[in-house]
Amino acid sequence: MTLDSPRVPVTDIAQPFPVNSRVVVGLAVPMTLAYLSTPLLGIVDTAVIGQLSDAALIGGIAVGAVIFDIIFGGFNFLRSGTTGLTAQALGRNDRKEQQAVYYRAMLLAVSLGLLTIALSKPFLETGLYFIKPSAAVDQAVRTYFTIRVLATPFSLVNYAVLGWYLGLGKSGTGLLLQTILNGLNMAFNATLVLYYDFGVAGIAWGTFMAEALVAIAGCVMVQRQISKRFEAEERPSRQRVFERVSLMRMFALNRDIMIRSFGLLFAYTFFTAQGARQGDLLLAANAILIHFFLTGGYFLDGLAVAAEQLGGRALGANYREGFVKTVRLTTLWGFAMASVLALLFWTGGPWLIDIMTTEPDVRQLARSFLPFAAMTPIIGVLAFIMDGVFIGATWSRDMRNMMLASLLLYLATWWVLTPLYGNNGLWIAIWVFLAARGFSLWWISRRRIRESFV
Numbered sequence: 001m002t003l004d005s006p007r008v009p010v011t012d013i014a015q016p017f018p019v020n021s022r023v024v025v026g027l028a029v030p031m032t033l034a035y036l037s038t039p040l041l042g043i044v045d046t047a048v049i050g051q052l053s054d055a056a057l058i059g060g061i062a063v064g065a066v067i068f069d070i071i072f073g074g075f076n077f078l079r080s081g082t083t084g085l086t087a088q089a090l091g092r093n094d095r096k097e098q099q100a101v102y103y104r105a106m107l108l109a110v111s112l113g114l115l116t117i118a119l120s121k122p123f124l125e126t127g128l129y130f131i132k133p134s135a136a137v138d139q140a141v142r143t144y145f146t147i148r149v150l151a152t153p154f155s156l157v158n159y160a161v162l163g164w165y166l167g168l169g170k171s172g173t174g175l176l177l178q179t180i181l182n183g184l185n186m187a188f189n190a191t192l193v194l195y196y197d198f199g200v201a202g203i204a205w206g207t208f209m210a211e212a213l214v215a216i217a218g219c220v221m222v223q224r225q226i227s228k229r230f231e232a233e234e235r236p237s238r239q240r241v242f243e244r245v246s247l248m249r250m251f252a253l254n255r256d257i258m259i260r261s262f263g264l265l266f267a268y269t270f271f272t273a274q275g276a277r278q279g280d281l282l283l284a285a286n287a288i289l290i291h292f293f294l295t296g297g298y299f300l301d302g303l304a305v306a307a308e309q310l311g312g313r314a315l316g317a318n319y320r321e322g323f324v325k326t327v328r329l330t331t332l333w334g335f336a337m338a339s340v341l342a343l344l345f346w347t348g349g350p351w352l353i354d355i356m357t358t359e360p361d362v363r364q365l366a367r368s369f370l371p372f373a374a375m376t377p378i379i380g381v382l383a384f385i386m387d388g389v390f391i392g393a394t395w396s397r398d399m400r401n402m403m404l405a406s407l408l409l410y411l412a413t414w415w416v417l418t419p420l421y422g423n424n425g426l427w428i429a430i431w432v433f434l435a436a437r438g439f440s441l442w443w444i445s446r447r448r449i450r451e452s453f454v
Helices: 021-050 055-074 077-092 095-118 120-131 135-167 171-195 200-229 244-276 280-316 320-356 360-368 370-392 396-421 423-452
Strands: none
Touching: 021 171, 021 280, 021 320, 055 120, 055 135, 055 244, 077 095, 077 135, 077 244, 077 280, 077 370, 095 120, 095 135, 095 200, 095 244, 120 135, 120 244, 135 171, 135 200, 135 280, 171 200, 171 280, 244 280, 244 396, 244 423, 280 320, 280 360, 280 370, 280 423, 320 360, 320 370, 320 423, 360 370, 370 396, 370 423, 396 423
16 A cells, blocks of 8 residues: 555445536536636736737746746645545545644645745746746846745645635635635736836736735635534644644655646746747747646636545545546546637637737737647646546556656657747647646556555
8 A cells, every 4th residue: 555545444434425417517617717717817917918019028927927837836736635635534524634634734835835935046047047038038037036926825825725625525615715816816917017007016916915815815714614614522633633644645645746747837838948949929929829728727627626526535435436437527528628618719719819919920920829729628638637536536656657758758749840840849749748648647547446446
């Protein structure tokens, strides 16, 4: 038995619960709506800066966002790991562990947030070294990063709060928190840039204020939920929160998810870096199109969350039939939604490009690569769904290994195709990367189901 792939004890009695399309959609839709507001935030930020008709500023926001994606994406285990562990505790009806997972996640969030601020300068310089933007973009990135990094502890606390609520199956609360966070962020950013002329700094300060306000509100909400949901005798002791086996399992899970996340974000960073090396115009065009890609991903992440919660709960309850239904239903719904998204991106893409920038050359260049961005939801849907399945089941080692293997295939594809086809080859490499992750995890999941249920 391994820490990241526990076998349910024989003595556990399965606790069946409904797993059908209604339940899957009921969990997925609120988080789909919530996650859709996240790329909308990026679109609004790009559109706000785009009104200044300066490609370097658009690129500055794009490069700065990539660096923070690396930082926050690497720490995404605070959301996903908390969801999987909480869902499994819910399936076992272990009420003390449901709370203990939250407290462990909060401690980790604050500690990592403060550490990130302390190491912010090396993070920034490393990111700029690898991306190598132009001088104008470099200055914009430095302004943006120096301010926004101060919000890191609040951002990570928000990850932990959201993960806990999702693990309990309360996706409606997750929708509320994410909607408030992104709504405040967009409002602050637009106001500070368009009305107070703060430029790139306005985007950063707007993000800081939104993250801080929602983190405080989220912690208050969780404490009220704990007081309402759990009796005093059900509260975990300090010894339970710091129990060695549970901490080791959380650290092993988080380590593997972190490696997986850094692999994922390296792929996106590498994509941005290759665009930057071909000039500010191509960097700006790819930055706009990457929002299509991220929108598709965030849309499908709602179903991935359903797979996390239902899969984790089924594993905790030793409910094999429910786990298998979860995989099948989330996959079917995922391909249906991905097809709709691809059609919308293909037909509405030119209009969205025109909204996001007023620069004629950037518009023309983005349109020429639109078909690649439009097809990413269909090609990547299985990867998104399988990520949710493996996170909920805490099969993190397999997810980590398949990420690294797919990353090597991505780089090999880029190395072969980019000299021949330029930016087209770069987009094809992303396609290969997504497809490899999805199919490899699907293949492994069949064996893990046989091993994990008794």
